[in-house]
Amino acid sequence: MRLKATQLLRPRLVVSHRSAAHLWLIETLSPRPFEHRQNLEFTDPKLSAREGPAGVRVHRIPLPETDVVEWRGLRVTGVPRTLADLLRAGPRDQALVAVESALSHRRVGNVRRAPLVTVADLTDALEVPLLGAVRARDWLSLADPGSGSPAETVARLHMLDAGLRPESQAEVRTPDGRRRYLDFLFRAEGLAVEIEGYAYHGTREAHRRDIDRFNQILQCPEIRNLLRFTAEDVFHRSAWVIRQIRAALAAS
Template sequence: MRAAQLLKPGLVVSHRAAARLWQIETLATGPPDCLEFTDPALRARQGLADVRIHRIPLPESDTVKWAGLRVTRVPRTLADLLRSGPMDDAVVAVESALTYRRVDGRRRPPVTTPAAVSLALQAPLLGSARARDWLRIVDLRTGSPAETVARLRMLDAGLLPETQAEVRTPDGRRRYLDFLFRPEGLAVEVEGYAYHGTRDAHRRDIARFNQILQCPEVRSLLRFSAEDVFHRVEWVVGEVERTLAALRR
């Protein structure tokens, strides 16, 4: 990023490159090493390897200095992602930025607010109307990129589960489920890449799911990995639909 700005001083780090600096999760669509910049002067040509330059208006108020780099502020970064798409990547980024997340091994608090993102989308730029529609489907109860993608694909299929649904174990303790189809009693959990980590975590995991299955609200439980969601989400949605149909009989 520094080298690109030295070669083309007018460029501003933006889009997914800015999201990385702000510790905002994305789906990392596109070439993994491609850096994204915005040219406020609307004059720069590509000309740099592994660099994508967006030529769109960018007021100085939407930029900030970050460790010597010129970077788009968080609300503008999210607005740019919402305008440019794709939808899954943009919604993942917004939900990540607006909630507590564990990024790079550390718990990171929210880095902006819904009101700030909405305000950033008021600029009359290409894609703003669609971006505002995508902002409306953001769910701040979603806890990870995999959960976001699973929810969006279920939404596409007409499935509307509760997210982070509260249930109670027989002894009165609260448990929160990634997704719950409460009328049918179907709980759906999406586990991250390093979900267990240790033997103790694995044991706690087993105990938790045993407790969930004892909750009066839960008749059946489906568990999927993040890999399932990212690489065969059609199968995931199909399993949910088949289980719901069986529970309704």
């Protein structure tokens, strides 16, 4: 309703950036603006609006009509343009959380959705010579379509910054031949790293399956040690997470 009200008052404005991402069910590191009264984000294609109404941020960026779509009565930037805008605007971790969410199958809220875009689509969208495009293309090269959650994205980027290069979504086999996929694996050192999401197990059966999975992982010949971190650890104690991984690697 806030988005529609703003467009009724200023019809030239197009929903963009994080506000468009939320409409497309793309995860970001920001709280949902419709629930937390964060600034709604729009782009003014005519480059004329210097400020928006209270609670609205207006970006003054060239925006061709080919990058705009209709969504339930709203004019919104399409998925490739939305992600290109986030990559150009930064910061890096926030932009790549959104990019990797859109590149993969995800459950967002109560909705399970398929990938929304390809790396090729985003590469094309970043060919437009706008401010920040060169840096955005460098960041896009870091994207991992196999990432399973925002916490995994941020954990991988922090490891990359620390000079750590684990395999992502690494496949291992249990002694009875079943495949298991690890968030991260330092194969030479036999160290697996798993990132736990926000959601609780939900049921006793789900909890039992989770414990069984980790026990099976530890039985895999490739695995000699396993570290598990919560999303809160990744987002709020990243330096501690890196220290724990370094210590485990040194002890291997």
